Amino acid sequence: MNTTGKILTGIWIAGVTVAAFLWLPPAQGFRSPEAARIVVFHVPCAVLTFVAFLVNAVYSWLYLRSRHPLTDAKANAAAELGMLFAVLATVTGSLFAMEQWGSAWNWDPRETSIVMLMLVYAAYFVLRGAVEEKSKRARLSAAYALLAFPAMVFLIWILPRIVESLHPTNTLFSRSGLDPSYRITLWSFFAGLLAVFVWMFRLRLRVELAEARLRQQHHHDAVAEVTLAGETR
Amino acid sequence: MNWQIELRRISKVFDERVVLRDISATVTAPGAWTILGPNGSGKSTLLRIIAGLLTPTEGEVLYLYNGERLTAHQRRQSVGMVAPDIALYRPLTALENLRFFARARGLPVRDSDLLRWLERVQLRSRAHDPVASFSTGMVQRLKLLTALVHRPSVLLLDEPGSNLDEAGMEFIRETVREQAQHGIVIIATNDTRELGYGEPLVRLGA
Amino acid sequence: MNRSSGWVHEAFAVFAKDWLLELRTRVALGAVVLFAVTSVVASGFALAPPSGVPAEVKTALLWVVVFFAAVAGLSRVFVVEEETRTADSLRLAVSPTGVFVGKLLFNAVLMWGLCLVTVPLYLLLLEVPVRSASLFVTVVVLGSTALACATTAVGAIVAKATTRGALFGVLSFPVALPPLLVAIHGTKAAWLSGGAWRVATGDLQVLVGFILVIVPASLLVFEHIWSE
Numbered sequence: 095m096n097t098t099g100k101i102l103t104g105i106w107i108a109g110v111t112v113a114a115f116l117w118l119p120p121a122q123g124f125r126s127p128e129a130a131r132i133v134v135f136h137v138p139c140a141v142l143t144f145v146a147f148l149v150n151a152v153y154s155w156l157y158l159r160s161r162h163p164l165t166d167a168k169a170n171a172a173a174e175l176g177m178l179f180a181v182l183a184t185v186t187g188s189l190f191a192m193e194q195w196g197s198a199w200n201w202d203p204r205e206t207s208i209v210m211l212m213l214v215y216a217a218y219f220v221l222r223g224a225v226e227e228k229s230k231r232a233r234l235s236a237a238y239a240l241l242a243f244p245a246m247v248f249l250i251w252i253l254p255r256i257v258e259s260l261h262p263t264n265t266l267f268s269r270s271g272l273d274p275s276y277r278i279t280l281w282s283f284f285a286g287l288l289a290v291f292v293w294m295f296r297l298r299l300r301v302e303l304a305e306a307r308l309r310q311q312h313h314h315d316a317v318a319e320v321t322l323a324g325e326t327r
Numbered sequence: 328m329n330w331q332i333e334l335r336r337i338s339k340v341f342d343e344r345v346v347l348r349d350i351s352a353t354v355t356a357p358g359a360w361t362i363l364g365p366n367g368s369g370k371s372t373l374l375r376i377i378a379g380l381l382t383p384t385e386g387e388v389l390y391l392y393n394g395e396r397l398t399a400h401q402r403r404q405s406v407g408m409v410a411p412d413i414a415l416y417r418p419l420t421a422l423e424n425l426r427f428f429a430r431a432r433g434l435p436v437r438d439s440d441l442l443r444w445l446e447r448v449q450l451r452s453r454a455h456d457p458v459a460s461f462s463t464g465m466v467q468r469l470k471l472l473t474a475l476v477h478r479p480s481v482l483l484l485d486e487p488g489s490n491l492d493e494a495g496m497e498f499i500r501e502t503v504r505e506q507a508q509h510g511i512v513i514i515a516t517n518d519t520r521e522l523g524y525g526e527p528l529v530r531l532g533a
Numbered sequence: 534m535n536r537s538s539g540w541v542h543e544a545f546a547v548f549a550k551d552w553l554l555e556l557r558t559r560v561a562l563g564a565v566v567l568f569a570v571t572s573v574v575a576s577g578f579a580l581a582p583p584s585g586v587p588a589e590v591k592t593a594l595l596w597v598v599v600f601f602a603a604v605a606g607l608s609r610v611f612v613v614e615e616e617t618r619t620a621d622s623l624r625l626a627v628s629p630t631g632v633f634v635g636k637l638l639f640n641a642v643l644m645w646g647l648c649l650v651t652v653p654l655y656l657l658l659l660e661v662p663v664r665s666a667s668l669f670v671t672v673v674v675l676g677s678t679a680l681a682c683a684t685t686a687v688g689a690i691v692a693k694a695t696t697r698g699a700l701f702g703v704l705s706f707p708v709a710l711p712p713l714l715v716a717i718h719g720t721k722a723a724w725l726s727g728g729a730w731r732v733a734t735g736d737l738q739v740l741v742g743f744i745l746v747i748v749p750a751s752l753l754v755f756e757h758i759w760s761e
Binding site (some may be wrong): 376413 | 549617622625626761
Binding site (some may be wrong): 157210225230236252 | 564683685687690693694695696697698701702703706707708709710711715735739742743746747750751753754755757758761
């Protein structure tokens with residue numbers, strides 16, 4: 095992302111944040127209508143966590159097909175960002191839950207789902223730390239990601255059947271209860287955070303490429319060579 | 328029959344370590360070949376790549392039978408391999424090991440056949456003893472037997488004579504001679520006693 | 534030999550070989566049964582009546598015991614092959630599918646054996662009233678099978694790692710969680726509900742569905758784990 099893009103993203107997010115406080119009306123029907131504004135930040139973070147999980151699974155699959163080191167780096171970068179947004183979603187969610195339901199943690203299906211996603215990411219990083227050889231690490235972690243993915247989809251699908259949910263359902267796309275300005279602000283926030291996501295993702299890959307270049311300078315390194323060869327694609 | 332193995336520009340890299348660089352060769356049945364080179368030159372790695380146990384970083388190994396490429400399954404059915412780091416099941420007896428590898432390969436063998444095979448390598452009397460109780464030479468003979476149980480067209484041997492006495496070496500020599508008459512043998516070695524087994528195929532540097 | 538049925542006899546050969554090895558060395562059995570019996574006895578000691586612990590807690594505890602006993606033993610089938618350097622012998626002779634199915638069958642039977650020992654002991658020591666025995670048995674069989682299906686491929690990953698340590702537990706937990714939660718839910722129905730089968734039909738369907746999803750997914754990635 096070039097400098098203009100970064101500045102625009104910054105202005106955009108700052109603008110949406112200001113709008114969330116000054117333009118957005120308090121959400122009636124919540125216990126503390128003023129605090130409900132956090133929803134416009136919370137929901138995009140949660141959605142991005144799931145997006146990151148999907149991106150990680152897709153790159154894991156592509157890695158197993160292509161065995162290209164850069165594809166593995168992409169899968170890893172998606173997982174790292176997924177972890178970051180999972181933490182943000184959990185923290186903002188807990189803050190709101192304190193206000194709304196009186197306790198920070200309620201074993202609500204969506205709360206549980208996101209914690210399970212964090213567990214999967216944690217397991218993924220532990221696995222990557224436990225394998226020394228790079229290509230083997232990439233192979234095993236990709237395989238693990240592709241095992242965890244269907245399990246998580248299952249979990250997210252079955253949890254609401256087992257536990258009662260506190261979250262409203264289907265607010266994002268069709269809901270008459272919430273002011274339409276909420277939907278606009280929320281998706282604007284999402285667009286801003288998505289830009290941040292893409293920017294951080296590319297930044298992570300640049301770090302990976304820089305490391306490969308360093309390795310190549312110190313000794314002839316075929317893995318680094320292959321990694322760098324992928325840069326132009 | 329017309330067997331051919333083609334190594335096309337094989338390279339293998341473990342992280343920063345380049346083990347094999349751009350190796351090409353062709354082997355046509357029948358005959359015996361050797362892969363030569365000092366310790367650590369990548370002989371075992373190359374043999375494992377030929378066996379399909381290891382995927383090369385670049386290049387490929389082609390198995391051709393009458394010009395047709397073999398599937399992974401056909402390749403498993405036509406390759407037998409003996410190497411120091413490929414072990415038998417030590418808690419199982421000689422007969423149980425042999426029986427497992429025969430059945431796993433889908434061979435309809437009876438125990439009487441297997442016992443006759445064991446007879447050939449002077450292990451008939453130890454058929455019901457666990458492999459853990461065997462001497463190095465006995466283990467090596469049993470390994471060779473399990474590698475030959477499906478009558479493979481391609482036999483791959485990694486340092487087959489290491490730790491063997493003269494009688495053991497004679498057994499290897501005989502097996503190689505027999506196999507080289509109808510199929511392919513590739514031997515990785517730096518033992519001067521084994522150099523005469525076949526023509527040099529690849530000579531690896533340190 | 535018929536190629537399409539190839540992996541079936543391969544799987545049975547691997548399965549038979551693994552049980553032969555297991556009965557001779559008792560590595561997995563020892564770990565699993567010791568863990569299960571110890572934790573059941575400890576739980577019984579603490580929670581048996583008149584402790585007043587609600588039955589819901591006991592359903593969760595039963596499956597926690599079963600899961601951790603499984604964690605103690607289910608990765609052995611693959612770890613042993615790597616440790617004794619027999620994995621390559623297997624790779625030379627058997628297709629990845631044959632290996633996976635054989636090991637999966639081994640783990641499933643190990644889980645059934647584990648439940649056969651643990652569950653009656655647990656019911657006896659913790660004095661649980663089971664309202665629907667038929668449903669309970671069904672949930673235990675499907676639940677233990679689903680746990681074996683969820684963790685077998687993970688065991689193969691762990692066997693390849695440089696440092697294994699507690700890796701199997703850490704990696705298994707997220708994959709095994711869906712069947713674990715559903716099994717706890719179904720067990721609760723079997724122990725406490727009146728029309729138990731009606732309540733738990735959904736749970737049984739989910740368990741079967743999970744097995745039908747995770748086994749093909751495992752087969753799909755197993756070749757990439759198993760082959761170097």
